[in-house]
Amino acid sequence: EAAVTQSPRNKVAVTGGKVTLSCNQTNNHNNMYWYRQDTGHGLRLIHYSYGAGSTEKGDIPDGYKASRPSQENFSLILELATPSQTSVYFCASGDGLGGREQYFGPGTRLTVL
Amino acid sequence: GMPVEQNPPALSLYEGADSGLRCNFSTTMKSVQWFQQNHRGRLITLFYLAQGTKENGRLKSTFNSKERYSTLHIKDAQLEDSGTYFCAPWGSGGSNAKLTFGKGTKLSVKS
Numbered sequence: 342e343a344a345v346t347q348s349p350r351n352k353v354a355v356t357g358g359k360v361t362l363s364c365n366q367t368n369n370h371n372n373m374y375w376y377r378q379d380t381g382h383g384l385r386l387i388h389y390s391y392g393a394g395s396t397e398k399g400d401i402p403d404g405y406k407a408s409r410p411s412q413e414n415f416s417l418i419l420e421l422a423t424p425s426q427t428s429v430y431f432c433a434s435g436d437g438l439g440g441r442e443q444y445f446g447p448g449t450r451l452t453v454l
Numbered sequence: 455g456m457p458v459e460q461n462p463p464a465l466s467l468y469e470g471a472d473s474g475l476r477c478n479f480s481t482t483m484k485s486v487q488w489f490q491q492n493h494r495g496r497l498i499t500l501f502y503l504a505q506g507t508k509e510n511g512r513l514k515s516t517f518n519s520k521e522r523y524s525t526l527h528i529k530d531a532q533l534e535d536s537g538t539y540f541c542a543p544w545g546s547g548g549s550n551a552k553l554t555f556g557k558g559t560k561l562s563v564k565s
Binding site for chain 1: 458485487489495496497499502540542544552553555556557558
């Protein structure tokens, strides 16, 4: 079965600080995704990647960077964290040309004070 | 309008009841995933459909790309079915070539 893990699972950061959220997948999927979920809403796409070395902007990329150093790892970076980035962040992996099933990690709860 | 609309926004059922959730799309979609988000916040994939109908135990889902909708039917509701259900269709190309989540249906099952 597909396995996507995230670390940390919970994080408290201060405004202006740098935060890195990590995601690892053992499925050998080409595509990886970062989403955020805010109370009462579905997930929204921040960044995604088609493979090692590639990052693409999703629907809400402002204030975030992404890094895909390898097939297995995809990081989301908040260079200057703000309270509006308090949210739950989900990573996912998927394969194929698109329209294929995505497998989600357990989520990271980030609080920016 | 919203690319993905889920109805109803909230639903309350007694144990043993049957009910259906619906997801309407504003444009043609290539496939759809249905998720249950449990009380711990974990997203559990229920179905992935590129066409037709799938069943898994008490759950059944249908995807009609041409008519732009998908449904999730829950039979004999149980307490553990409580949670929020999301549909997430995959668009057919260009800027739509991604999962777009609906706002979810919050289901409460009571004894």
